[in-house]
Amino acid sequence: MTTPHSTIDQLETAENPARLRRVAIEPLTRVEGHGKVTLLLDDENRVRQARLHIVEFRGFEKFIQGRPYWELPVLVQRLCGICPVSHHLAAAKAVDQLVGVDQLPPAAEKIRRLMHLGQHLQSHALHFFHLSSPDLLFGYDDAVAHRNIIGVLAEYPDLAKQGVMLRRFGQEVIRITSGKRVHGTGAIPGGVNKRISRQERDYLAQEYEPILDWARGALALAKKLLFADTENTRNFAAITTNMLSLVRTDGALDLYHGGLRARDPDGATLFDHFDYRNYGDQIHEQVKPWSYMKFPYIRALGENAGAYRVGPLARVNNCDYIDTPLAESARREFRAFARGGAVQSTLAYHWARMIELLYCAERIGMLLNDEALMGSEIHTRGEMRNEGIGVLEAPRGTLFHHYQIDDDGLVTRANLIVSTTNNNRAMNQSIRQVANDLFDGREITEPLLNSIEVAIRAYDPCLSCATHALGKMPLQLELVDANGATRQVLRRDSTE
Template sequence: MEATSGRRVVIEPVTRVEGHGKVTILLDAEGHVERARFHVVEFRGFERFIQGRPYWEVPVAVQRLCGICPVSHHLAAAKAMDRIVGGEKLTPTAEKMRRLMHYGQTFQSHALHFFHLASPDLLFGFGSDVNARHVLGVAAKHPDLARQGILMRRYGQEIIRVTAGKKVHGTGAIPGGVNKNLTLAERDPLLAELPQMREWAQATVKLAREYTLAHVDSLGGFGSFPSNHMSLVRADGALDLYDGGLRAVDAQGRAIFDHVDPQRYLEFIAEEVKPWSYMKFPFVRSLGPEHGWYRVGPLARVNACTFIDTPLAEAERRVFMEVAGGRPSPLTMAYHWARMIELLHAIEKIDALLHDPDLQGTDLVVRGERRGEAVAIVEAPRGTLFHHYKVDENDQVTMANLIVSTTSNNEPMNRAVASVAKTFLDGQEITEGLLNHVEVAIRAYDPCLSCATHALGQMPLDVELRDAEGRLVARRVKDSRG
């Protein structure tokens, strides 16, 4: 029980698909917002389930953690198992097939988030009628945009299908490589659609940019705060979603650490356990738990990288950084713009890969000296994803540790919710406006929970206001029909 003289406001989504989430807003004795806690019950059972399982099963098993970006877990586990079999230096065909799979995933996941989840807020306004503020409302008022969203997502899923074997939960990446190449019959329909996808991606970035620029003053006060940012970067500092070293920068853009070998992540990152959440709280060791929290995901990646190695996305990044004054952007809502810059980057990468004859190569798997332990990191659509395994001499997994991006964004989301609540919580009344704005702030981070609870933009909420003794002061329930 919380030892406080204040009150707690609990916002509790009641459906559970990806997990169960709720928001608790803690008030001080005067009734002002003190801080907030966003809880996601991410049951970490997978780390236990796979103990004793043969290592080659892990990339296929752990991706069942999620139905939205399973490719991230598939690839992170496969990369770890590459090291276990001594095959981390993949053949060109294998590495490019995996990258194509990853960019396809990034494209579909970012398109899903922007069009299906975020666009109703951006197009209609945070406080607009919830009965129209959902993807069907977008379809009614902006039919072309809704159609683009669906077709872009389908394109990314199709890339996943031809690289992983299935649109969801495929088997393409295996320890030391891949189990298939890309046939010309698989490639050509994707090439045919590519120009349209690139055009739409450019238009979408423009939409996100114009939205951010038009609201830049108000967004500065909406759940925004300076923070550290962490991401993988390539050896030359370029944005790299599939592989690289870890870079963390502070709110001024100064390096906290750079090009850290993923195998050494535990020397730089620690995880704190708190009694009120199933989630752990990762932090930069050198800064400690109080100051070492950091953001991950599109905003952190665009903030942390030195440049983007594809021209259209790099041009956008330059505008983005200019708006932020050359320092990391602190705007929570700039996640959307950054996400769309990555969407554009992904389609540029897909373009280059589809034209690369290495994808029709037949040298798919390499093996080398066997290892007993491995760490792998990928940049999942939602942020940095760590997979760490130990495998015994019988080929069975003995230890697994996964740090998922929503976990890293835990503290930033708490801060965003607290910031929004300070603006919109009025006395002891839990208003519709408060709920709407809390939703919008959380959704910017694209936690896994977002799709589970707001596919139609209507987050089912059970809101309770309790005093320090736990007595119910007020309650407001909103079901999934609004």
């Protein structure tokens, strides 16, 4: 059962903070790869504090100051190696506003949307097959040496191959639309730099053939695995939060554009179709001394009650419908799982993610049959402005890029609220829930350590790209007794 918020919140900071010990693991990139969980225990081995630290350095907001605005989409996509397209396009949407463009030529928007769908497809496939399926297939307590993608390849070779091929197709979509599989240059101010030729469209259409079936299979597998233990799916790391996402004007799921919709845990609408250019009226960010990552919240509800979740769980909960038949059918089944209000189960992220994977597959198929995709007018210009705000739905959730420029075209201020940041408080609450439910009074074992990772991994934070038992997740778990002495350290680093 979900522990009341107040109990979980108490685990953020122990009563005697002077005895807290802060250990930093050197951050290398902005989000991927470096996570740290600290637990503080009392003499009875009860958890008094549980924190997820993402020891990242948000240098981008500062060091892009003074750079020309037209560099932004290419420059800021280096925030990430898994979802660079999302940063590329969020910045491009902001830059569109800077060059006075509110409406792209149809072909340009379709090409960007295709690029973005390819991005979601490959990212979701990567997360489900490569990073999470070992937990779901083999169990949280499976042997470390086996609980990884290599184990999946050995025991379920066809399944693993489908995961790889789904991802490959998404990467090919990105390559055709942006020039490279990772870190291309497709979006430029007011449009894109490259048309889609008929030959390229036909190539993708040919490659597309098995994709829809594989996506359906992935969704079916996710459901099968999650419903093998329905109670665990409902309760593991479960917390209750508000949900935030973009929705299309008619309430449909839309990953590229829309208005902001927030709903409370009971499903009541907090705000709807809100113009994201005014996001600051609704979303504020809290800074805590123990984390490099901010804690965004819905302003009207305050810092704790206003915490929200983003990403597949929020999107599939929040939208009124999905405009592709298979994904819509899946969405209805998903929503029926809720016992009133929204589906709050943290593990349901996996389910929602695979519904989106199916949606992306269906949508890509539709776009590849759209003649307008190959239109020749691919960019436009307007009157320069000094401020641009681009928001879209990245694989991991709502992504905000906000830029101000001077009259010479150089960036004077930037604010980025990255998807993973939106889930910061929720991820912390989830690990506290796990710590509260599973750890209290027990010796720490590797399976318990992994159960924390499973909770974090469900959110697919950017650090999750390097958090699997393959050894790529540098994660350190420390047990510190009430006197501040470290009693036990379990550590995984990137060299293992």
